[in-house]
Amino acid sequence: MSADLEEKTDRYEGLLAEAVDAAEVAPPEGTPMHDAALECAEMAESYLEDGRHFREDDDPVNALASFSYGHAWLDAGARIGLFDVPRDGHLFTV
Numbered sequence: 001m002s003a004d005l006e007e008k009t010d011r012y013e014g015l016l017a018e019a020v021d022a023a024e025v026a027p028p029e030g031t032p033m034h035d036a037a038l039e040c041a042e043m044a045e046s047y048l049e050d051g052r053h054f055r056e057d058d059d060p061v062n063a064l065a066s067f068s069y070g071h072a073w074l075d076a077g078a079r080i081g082l083f084d085v086p087r088d089g090h091l092f093t094v
Contacts, residue, residue: 009051009060012067016048019074019091023083037082044070 023041027033047070054063078085078092085092 005060005064009055009064009067012064012071013048013051013055015091016044016051016067016071016074019071019085020044020048022091023074023078023085026081026084033082037077040073040077040082043073046070047073 020041023044025034025037025041027037047066051063051066051070054060054066074083074085075092075094077083078094085094087094
């Protein structure tokens, strides 16, 4: 079972890192939606860092949870128009 957890944690870390790089803030600067997009991006990046910290501490369960939560911030933001994202179905559900 730990091999499955390790593989999934690796995969989710990679997906989140790729999603962080791919998501571009959509709303214009100086608008509340732009600020919201920046906050969502910051949360995703923080969860990516947290997940990597958990991995270093040999805590794959919390690492996987962190990577999943981080991706959810970006995916939700993409759904409501905070981010321009690739629409190939690989990283985002839009």
